[in-house]
Amino acid sequence: MQDLLLEALWQTTLMVGASAAIAVALGLPIALLLYATGSDGLRPTAWVNRPLGLLVNAARSTPFIILMVAIVPFTRLVAGTSIGTGAAIVPLALAATAFLARLFENALREVDKGVIEAARAMGASRLQILLKVLVPEALPGLVAATTVALVSLVGFSAMAGAVGGGGLGDLGIRFGYQRFMPEVMATVVLILILLVQGLQSFGDWLVRSTSHR
Template sequence: MTWLAPAIQDLLIEALWQTLAMVGASAAIAAILGLPIALLLHVTSPEGLTPKPWLNRPVGLLVNAARSTPFIILMVAIVPFTRLVAGTSIGTGAAIVPLALAATAFLARLFENALREVDKGVIEAARAMGATRLQIVWKVLVPEALPGLVAATTVSLVSLVGFSAMAGAVGGGGLGDLGIRFGYQRFMPEVMATVVVILILLVQGLQSLGDWLTRRLSHR
């Protein structure tokens, strides 16, 4: 990055850490919240362990509503909730709130699809051996779906990198904010190009790591 001024280099490093913080924190929250939601949707589905349409449908509708809302609109729509949680509606900490909400809905559906891919014969075998529903969920369903869950998390992380750049455009900080303020508004194409290259490398690194973990788990 010698083609950039020292002050810009410092801002770039700070923006990278802000992006990593936004992506990491929102992904962790999404995984913690998304897996229980996915399990609930899967278990209460018509083909699930405990079919409960009265519960499955409303939860599914909420998840779909959050997924179908464009992220930029979601950020604006939940500003009061963001202020309540983060104490402010701008900055890296505030951006984590809508990022986590969008990622939770997205990841919940991906997790649900991964759970559906588990061989029904394995579940039936566990039932035949007298396993309880809770044991089937945590000792059979989740472990068998683990490669798919990791692959889903990888997809979510890659999407969050793009969302975080979008959040930066409206005051969320990070690489997106730096690219807009300096690369676009101050006509510094070298800054914009550097931001784009870093984002591409970040996405490629996350995808490669996720693919490697998925392959390792698939051959366990």
């Protein structure tokens, strides 16, 4: 059982880490585009902002378990299968991307407008303002948003495990529930709590380290 727990913990860590990395890499550009094309953005463009916002909202509002089933063909196309840890990363990354895009956009909107106007006055281009002013100024908020997403992904990964994604959720269902081993279920829950607590504590430390205040 110890070996099974270690393997399940590794699978959960892989699912959460890989999907979070993909979500940050995709979510930040989407957030920057939403910010720049918004009504009070650097270049308001309604025909870009509204459809993109609707798409992000649609992905955010879809329950994760339904999203997993709905995109099975896409998962098979990307991962070659719809079962296993690698396959679970696809819906996890998609759900986290939409979630992070909105959180990142909110963090960008919290940046003092005076900083942006000062950059404009010094002749900075829109791209320079986005990448060299907004992102560094919003960094604490971006880190906090990523922490929230990581904690949510731990819960999503447990759901993914319940439908063949592997990880701690799969172990808890197969042994703790189906084989009536409550001690296994309790151990899985304890590990998940410690994992979430560790991620939250590390994220809070990063926020304090990157804060300009």
